[in-house]
Amino acid sequence: MINRFLIPVVVFALLTVVLAIGIVHSPDKGIIPSPLIGKPAPPFSLPSLTDATRTVSSGALRGRWYLLNVWGSWCGTCREEHGMLLQVRQSGLVPLIGLDWKDDDAQALGYLQQGGNPYQEIAADRTGRVAIDWGVYAAPESFLVNPEGIVVYKCMGELTPEIWQKEILPRLTKAQASTS
């Protein structure tokens, strides 16, 4: 007779464990894992924001590390992230390539004049077509691309000093250690 009561109790306990694992491991709802990680960076060729005669293309970026930062002068979190980007530029560890997403050129240039320009080059994605290829859905987003042109890491949202220390720096230094 004992198992009549034991069975529901055991089933309930199992269910509790399963649900607890689900809750603990449920990903942050705001962050969609990028299917691009480990895959070649989507190719692009866009006019430069700062020099209308130049184009910024993924082909020209091959052979070196870069951090593609998706931003816009309309984006509030980008403003908060700006100081960190300037520090990255100052560190000289990885070139920042800006993807100015669905922005007004004049406003974007004004934004950089006011806050300083952390980017080595800026591609102006006025229609947002290239951003779709990169799976962008909310600025800011940052993609770390290796010299072979493979996306190795994506930072969704603000690039914080913690993310820089924990996620980006180790990947850069590990790669440098293995080549030297």
Added chain:
Amino acid sequence: MSHARILRGCLIALAGFLACARAYAIDPTQMPTPELQARYEGLTHELRCVQCQDEAISDSPAGIASDLRGEVRDMLLAGKSDQDVRNFMLARYGDFVLFRPRFVLKNAWLWLAPWTLLAVGGLVAWRVVRKRAELVAADNEPLPDDGSP
């Protein structure tokens, strides 16, 4: 005022709202043929908006949803198949964008769990019913004649 007049007034107002609904819809896209329109609406209803994640891109006012609707429209106009459109979104935004998940290894439990639970439940129910039937059958057996009147 009679009930018929009130009812008529309500119906006229309702007809007015319905007529306006189209004009205020989030997505006013019109495809050139009814077939394309049907496919377009089907796809935009089954693709999830990546920004406001509980909506389909057909219902979302987010900028990215409107951009993705534009992609769907352009791909259909270019003669791409529905599966081409789904694969395009999948390659960029992952399984997350599909409100109708694919049947792949990491999603398999999603599809199989309900059937497994149904089978287990069915088995339990069948056993319980059979056991009870046996009890009833045992109950119906004539009592041994103990000689009482």
